[in-house]
Amino acid sequence: MRRFALILTLMGSPAAAEDWEVMTGEQIRDALTGRTLAYPDTMQDFRDSGRTLxxxxxxxxxxxxxxxxxxxxxxxxxxxxxxxxxxxxKGDMLRFVGQGGDITEASYAD
Structure with missing residues (x-):
């Protein structure tokens, strides 16, 4: 978990809050299931099975x-x-916000 959390915090600075739409669980599931996200030097694939690469x-x-x-x-x-x-x-950008306020932005790679 630490390694993943550290990697997530390597992204850029947060954008203004009003530019971003907070997602519901259903929206998150729809946005991630069967999709691949790109971060700098990193890719993440979200499988339907609940596995992630x-x-x-x-x-x-x-x-x-x-x-x-x-x-x-x-x-x-x-x-x-x-x-x-x-x-x-925000559009095709997704943002993960950790409990400590750390923010990671990603875009679709597929």
Whole structure:
């Protein structure tokens, strides 16, 4: 989880709050299921099965994802802890917002 959280915080600065639409759990599921997101040097594929493949500089890491209380949550073995993020959308950009206020932006790669 720490490695994934660290990677998520490597993105740019937050945009003005009024530019972003807060997403519901259903919107998050629709936005991620079967899609691939791009971050700098990183790609993440969200499988229908709840598995997720994270590729950072050519290295693969398999984890799990789910929706919980209008939040995106992920788990990265061998850690059994789940990290959850609220999500916002602005056009084709998605934003993950951590409990500590850390923000990561991504765009669709597919």
């Amino acid at each position: 994270y590729i950072f500089k050519g290295r693969e890491s398999w984890g799990y994802w789910r929706i919980e209380d209008d939040r995106y949550c992920s788990q990265w073995p061998p850690n059994d802890m789940w990290a959850c993020y609220t999500m916002d959308r």
